[in-house]
Amino acid sequence: MLNGPNLNLLGTREPDVYGRATLSDIEALCRDAAAGLDVDIVFEQTNHEGVLVDLIQRAGREASAIVINPAAYTHTSIALLDALKGVDVPAVEVHLSQPAAREPFRAASYAALAAAGSIAGFGAMGYALAVEAAARLARARLAERKKGS
Template sequence: MTKPIYIINGTNLNLLGTREPEIYGADTLADIEKACGNSAKALGFDIVFKQSNVEGELVDIIQEARTMASAVIINPAAYTHTSVAIHDALKTLDIPAIEIHLSQPAKRESFRRRSYVAEAVTGTISGFGANSYELGLQAAIKLLNT
């Protein structure tokens, strides 16, 4: 049996749908989870979908993924720009890891232009709203199938 793909969500993403919808869209995190689950299942994969506002918990989830997941998709949210701990945890993975963002950080405040996560992942997808998750899932599955 194939290991699931872990989809890891960082700080404040539990507020999607109500927090700055002009930037992040109207989809809730539950909407995104459902869409990802349906897409993954159609492609022969299961997902494990997790969210935390706590940096250490995100590190724990990444460490769990080392042995339990076939790939990782991560939207670290604000921790993208601040977390060496998440960077270091991602560097321990021997599986594909895709960084995703709903918005396009490069078009936002200058402090959002630095991603510690980008230096530790296979690739980054950003700026496509909730579709960034679907694109990340497709990229991870494509990497797993090659």
């Protein structure tokens, strides 16, 4: 579970757009969802693009899937796109708001070009949906690899 810039301000930053849930609340929601699916998660947040690239690369080595909310980097970061394309695990993009329904510049997502799918506009619940999607993608991939062996 990778979270980009300013998501540490959730709960107080533009609650009419992002809701009142804090990032800690969302982490707890994700941990509950993961426990119900019998999967483990690592939950990270950074305001720094290069650190987010490092976290994607680490997840590519150590995880079975990535859930990422790139936040503002969604619309600007070719570096994140390249990092997501450079790892061999499925990624699910998640957003609290519906970016396409906001300012026109938010309609474009570089992350979506590398993600298996995107979940947007469901608030904190979208993160739980993303955990489930990532777990299903990881399990399907594992089953496919076992079948191919």
